[in-house]
Amino acid sequence: MLKTKKCNKCYVIKDIINFYKKGHSKDGYANECIECKKQIDKTYYLKNYDKLKILRDANKPRIKELFKRWSELNKDKRELYRKEYRAKNGELIRQKSRERYADNIEESRAVNREKYKNNSEHMRKLAKQWRENNLEKAKEISRKTKQKNRVKIAAHKKVYRQKNKEKLNAWSNDYQKCRRQKDIKYKLNGNMSNVIGRALRGNKNGWHWEDIVGYTLKDLMTHLEKRFTKEMSWKNHGIHGWHIDHIIPKSLWKFKNFTDREFRQCWSLCNLQPLWAMDNLNKGKKT
Numbered sequence: 298m299l300k301t302k303k304c305n306k307c308y309v310i311k312d313i314i315n316f317y318k319k320g321h322s323k324d325g326y327a328n329e330c331i332e333c334k335k336q337i338d339k340t341y342y343l344k345n346y347d348k349l350k351i352l353r354d355a356n357k358p359r360i361k362e363l364f365k366r367w368s369e370l371n372k373d374k375r376e377l378y379r380k381e382y383r384a385k386n387g388e389l390i391r392q393k394s395r396e397r398y399a400d401n402i403e404e405s406r407a408v409n410r411e412k413y414k415n416n417s418e419h420m421r422k423l424a425k426q427w428r429e430n431n432l433e434k435a436k437e438i439s440r441k442t443k444q445k446n447r448v449k450i451a452a453h454k455k456v457y458r459q460k461n462k463e464k465l466n467a468w469s470n471d472y473q474k475c476r477r478q479k480d481i482k483y484k485l486n487g488n489m490s491n492v493i494g495r496a497l498r499g500n501k502n503g504w505h506w507e508d509i510v511g512y513t514l515k516d517l518m519t520h521l522e523k524r525f526t527k528e529m530s531w532k533n534h535g536i537h538g539w540h541i542d543h544i545i546p547k548s549l550w551k552f553k554n555f556t557d558r559e560f561r562q563c564w565s566l567c568n569l570q571p572l573w574a575m576d577n578l579n580k581g582k583k584t
């Protein structure tokens with residue numbers, strides 16, 4: 298059995314596994330090593346590109362048919378290869394795909410839009426299903442998107458509000474009044490947003506108050522509940538009941554932006570407590 302062979306291109310003696318098998322040659326192997334053969338083929342391909350292209354184009358249906366037949370026969374092999382390749386190069390593939398998308402952003406978007414339009418019902422169904430299966434993730438994405446586009450969204454809202462002022466006011470007053478009475482979370486959320494917005498004098502820049510202060514509505518409610526006196530409840534929050542009180546009053550803190558340390562201290566949970574509105578007014582007189 299042949300163990301080594303000298304390549305007649307690079308003249309290196311190599312192990313026989315470095316040669317293609319070739320049935321009709323004397324020893325059953327090609328004369329050039331695989332490496333050289335690849336080089337030869339490549340050079341030939343490049344040199345004769347135009348000629349080969351004509352040939353390829355002329356035989357397109359046949360080549361396609363051949364490939365199809367081959368694919369059918371080697372389904373498992375192809376699938377396995379594809380899987381292995383994706384597992385090995387997953388990040389690269391994703392990156393390439395992202396790059397392609399970014400390089401042709403307008404085109405890519407147009408293609409996506411078209412796809413969506415043609416299949417809108419199906420796409421919506423898919424999206425909805427995904428959201429239902431990935432509730433937390435979906436919420437997180439929505440929140441991040443809103444955060445990312447907050448300036449845009451705030452500007453858009455402003456224009457919209459200006460355009461539809463009267464209609465919105467009438468609707469909003471009724472709706473808010475009704476909902477604030479029924480939904481303490483809604484009421485508290487609105488209050489916090491308003492009070493913090495006023496404290497920042499226009500420097501809130503579309504941020505959600507929870508992201509500014511670093512705790513959630515739920516955190517705030519738990520914090521306040523722990524400090525309720527016997528008679529306090531979410532039912533008597535308001536003018537005729539209790540307020541959220543700043544233990545060290547707002548007026549004593551100096552801040553312009555929510556990034557200022559004193560803003561964070563002023564609005565930190567440990568500076569907030571529930572206090573009867575009457576007591577709060579009295580306290581205001583003292584300080």
Ligand SMILES: [Zn+2]
Pocket residue numbers: 304305306307308309329330331332333
């Ligand atoms: Zn060689």
